[in-house]
Amino acid sequence: xxxxxxxxxxxxxxxxxxxxxxxxxxxxxxxxxxxxxxxxxxxxxxxxxxxxxxxxxxxxxxxxxxxxxxxxxxxxxxxxxxxxxxxxxxxxxxxxxxxxxxxxxxxxxxxxxxxxxxxxxxxxxxxxxxxxxxxxxxxxxxxxxxxxxxxxxxxxxxxxxxxxxxxxxxxxxxxxxxxxxxxxxxxxxxxxxxxxxxxxxxxxxxxxxxxxxxxxxxxxxxxxxxxxxxxxxxxxxxxxxxxxxxxxxxxxxxxxxxxxxxxxxxxxxxxxxxxxxxxxxxxxxxxxxxxxxxxxxxxxxxxxxxxxxxxxxxxxxxxxxxxxxxxxxx
Amino acid sequence: xxxxxxxxxxxxxxxxxxxxxxxxxxxxxxxxxxxxxxxxxxxxxxxxxxxxxxxxxxxxxxxxxxxxxxxxxxxxxxxxxxxxxxxxxxxxxxxxxxxxxxxxxxxxxxxxxxxxxxxxxxxxxxxxxxxxxxxxxxxxxxxxxxxxxxxxxxxxxxxxxxxxxxxxxxxxxxxxxxxxxxxxxxxxxxxxxxxxxxxxxxxxxxxxxxxxxxxxxxxxxxxxxxxxxxxxxxxxxxxxxxxxxxxxxxxxxxxxxxxxxxxxxxxxxxxxxxxxxxxxxxxxxxxxxxxxxxxxxxxxxxxxxxxxxxxxxxxxxxxxxxxxxxxxxx
Numbered sequence: 001x002x003x004x005x006x007x008x009x010x011x012x013x014x015x016x017x018x019x020x021x022x023x024x025x026x027x028x029x030x031x032x033x034x035x036x037x038x039x040x041x042x043x044x045x046x047x048x049x050x051x052x053x054x055x056x057x058x059x060x061x062x063x064x065x066x067x068x069x070x071x072x073x074x075x076x077x078x079x080x081x082x083x084x085x086x087x088x089x090x091x092x093x094x095x096x097x098x099x100x101x102x103x104x105x106x107x108x109x110x111x112x113x114x115x116x117x118x119x120x121x122x123x124x125x126x127x128x129x130x131x132x133x134x135x136x137x138x139x140x141x142x143x144x145x146x147x148x149x150x151x152x153x154x155x156x157x158x159x160x161x162x163x164x165x166x167x168x169x170x171x172x173x174x175x176x177x178x179x180x181x182x183x184x185x186x187x188x189x190x191x192x193x194x195x196x197x198x199x200x201x202x203x204x205x206x207x208x209x210x211x212x213x214x215x216x217x218x219x220x221x222x223x224x225x226x227x228x229x230x231x232x233x234x235x236x237x238x239x240x241x242x243x244x245x246x247x248x249x250x251x252x253x254x255x256x257x258x259x260x261x262x263x264x265x266x267x268x269x270x271x272x273x274x275x276x277x278x279x280x281x282x283x284x285x286x287x288x289x290x291x292x293x294x295x296x297x298x299x300x301x302x303x304x305x306x307x308x309x310x311x312x313x314x315x316x317x318x319x320x321x322x323x324x325x326x327x328x329x330x
Numbered sequence: 331x332x333x334x335x336x337x338x339x340x341x342x343x344x345x346x347x348x349x350x351x352x353x354x355x356x357x358x359x360x361x362x363x364x365x366x367x368x369x370x371x372x373x374x375x376x377x378x379x380x381x382x383x384x385x386x387x388x389x390x391x392x393x394x395x396x397x398x399x400x401x402x403x404x405x406x407x408x409x410x411x412x413x414x415x416x417x418x419x420x421x422x423x424x425x426x427x428x429x430x431x432x433x434x435x436x437x438x439x440x441x442x443x444x445x446x447x448x449x450x451x452x453x454x455x456x457x458x459x460x461x462x463x464x465x466x467x468x469x470x471x472x473x474x475x476x477x478x479x480x481x482x483x484x485x486x487x488x489x490x491x492x493x494x495x496x497x498x499x500x501x502x503x504x505x506x507x508x509x510x511x512x513x514x515x516x517x518x519x520x521x522x523x524x525x526x527x528x529x530x531x532x533x534x535x536x537x538x539x540x541x542x543x544x545x546x547x548x549x550x551x552x553x554x555x556x557x558x559x560x561x562x563x564x565x566x567x568x569x570x571x572x573x574x575x576x577x578x579x580x581x582x583x584x585x586x587x588x589x590x591x592x593x594x595x596x597x598x599x600x601x602x603x604x605x606x607x608x609x610x611x612x613x614x615x616x617x618x619x620x621x622x623x624x625x626x627x628x629x630x631x632x633x634x635x636x637x638x639x640x641x642x643x644x645x646x647x648x649x650x651x652x653x654x655x656x657x658x659x660x
Binding site for chain 2: 075132147149155156159160161162163167170171178179180181246249252254259260261286287288290291294
């Protein structure tokens with residue numbers, strides 16, 4: 001009888017699930033709307049229903065499913081299996097999500113936050129595969145990271161390590177939702193790049209960028225900026241250059257502090273590809289210390305499926321291969 | 331027969347040595363001029379002579395000395411017992427200092443860089459005692475740190491981690507000797523604070539600070555700045571506030587990345603005491619993420635003896651208690 005685990009990635013707008021077999025092969029990826037307004041109870045019901053649905057679709061019985069990996073946004077207490085707080089999920093405070101999902105399906109559940117699950121995906125099956133000292137960033141609406149030191153995920157005492165998005169890169173910069181001024185997130189996240197573009201447009205007046213956004217500066221996204229930049233729009237290129245400079249400053253600092261072998265950049269913003277990556281690499285080479293600047297900086301390989309794949313891969317380690325740390329299981 | 335280890339801290343201007351017994355008690359501290367111009371051979375002869383001298387002074391035989399801990403400035407390969415490069419010691423490149431000193435005395439030698447040895451001192455016998463996740467900074471002529479994660483020193487792949495002094499805090503700031511612009515060292519090291527003071531004096535013209543320096547702006551040090559600030563000199567107070575702000579920015583970033591329990595600040599600059607510490611704590615509370623801002627920030631306890639005490643304490647762990655990692659011994 002074949003053995004499986006499920007990986008689930010809960011986001012503010014959608015829940016994604018994937019199955020993985022004992023050999024680490026993944027099946028089809030399914031997403032459902034989160035319907036976050038339904039509160040923790042409603043969302044958890046949807047998580048359970050989605051897992052049952054994907055099992056049914058693949059003809060997998062409860063006996064064949066050995067465990068579930070679950071990524072949730074925000075601050076997580078992985079030891080206790082709790083979502084401590086999630087700004088993107090209304091009402092989520094101290095929710096014992098691992099126990100609730102585990103009871104609903106009848107298998108053990110390992111949880112962590114969505115960014116760390118995506119990092120696990122890249123570390124085990126993506127661009128971080130085979131590297132011991134690797135840091136995987138997600139540059140999405142916000143910016144977070146998963147830090148691997150000697151092959152192990154480093155989370156810090158309160159599971160609050162890796163908050164590279166909230167490192168100050170401009171001491172008098174705009175105020176971030178975290179309360180700090182000039183956080184990296186204000187410049188290099190999806191939201192930050194869109195903000196930089198709107199600011200630049202206020203000065204410039206017109207640009208291909210504005211046309212691509214249908215004349216509405218408010219609907220500009222990081223994707224619009226990258227599209228305009230790749231089509232030669234000077235204003236958009238300047239915005240990308242600015243985001244890359246700030247990202248380079250933060251990554252050089254990270255490299256100076258942690259001396260990693262490899263930094264993997266994922267998330268929607270990395271749709272920009274070499275347009276963003278090349279100036280980031282240059283900034284790190286210019287700013288980091290001699291040995292630290294040798295860090296390799298590469299794009300992630302798993303795309304938007306990284307979180308669900310990582311959750312499944314971690315569950316596979318834990319529940320099929322038995323390599324994990326059982327204290328993390330609820 | 332009592333057992334001892336020796337701790338030696340090699341600096342650009344002086345070499346310090348201390349003896350430690352099996353119970354962790356230290357004897358008198360002795361310093362000699364380094365005479366760095368003599369090159370690696372000359373300095374290593376002086377290290378050996380100083381160790382022999384302190385043994386003789388204390389009536390300790392070769393049989394009673396079980397090992398030596400040795401801190402050297404710059405980049406170290408502790409596994410191979412080599413000083414890779416030291417900007418403060420002319421001619422030091424790939425010097426097998428552990429082997430040379432070990433052969434000279436006839437005991438094993440464990441080496442690391444001076445900042446990490448000072449961190450070991452604070453971790454084992456000073457302000458970091460009893461804490462698992464603690465970062466110990468030395469704010470001296472330059473700025474460096476030793477990072478402890480779950481009680482273990484984290485050095486990075488190339489032993490180049492912890493370079494917090496070269497994190498960018500002002501993207502267009504002055505150029506640092508490392509090549510980067512606006513490194514923390516340019517603002518909060520002894521040299522950085524003196525530089526800020528000279529800059530401020532150029533604008534202001536006169537100040538108590540200038541009087542304290544005998545009318546010569548070129549002879550201002552961080553100590554002069556602190557003295558003037560504590561005597562109410564406005565210009566000096568502004569310089570200290572600026573240094574504290576930049577240090578706070580860097581420590582908030584460090585706390586966001588590593589989520590430590592405690593940060594210990596040592597080195598000559600900390601002679602400023604609460605004058606510097608209080609605004610640094612405030613900046614970290616204002617800038618770090620909720621859980622990360624709870625990090626305790628305290629001054630070091632061992633003063634200028636931290637490096638030699640740390641080297642001795644590490645040697646004691648390694649050669650008397652047998653808790654160390656033998657691969658680090660030459």
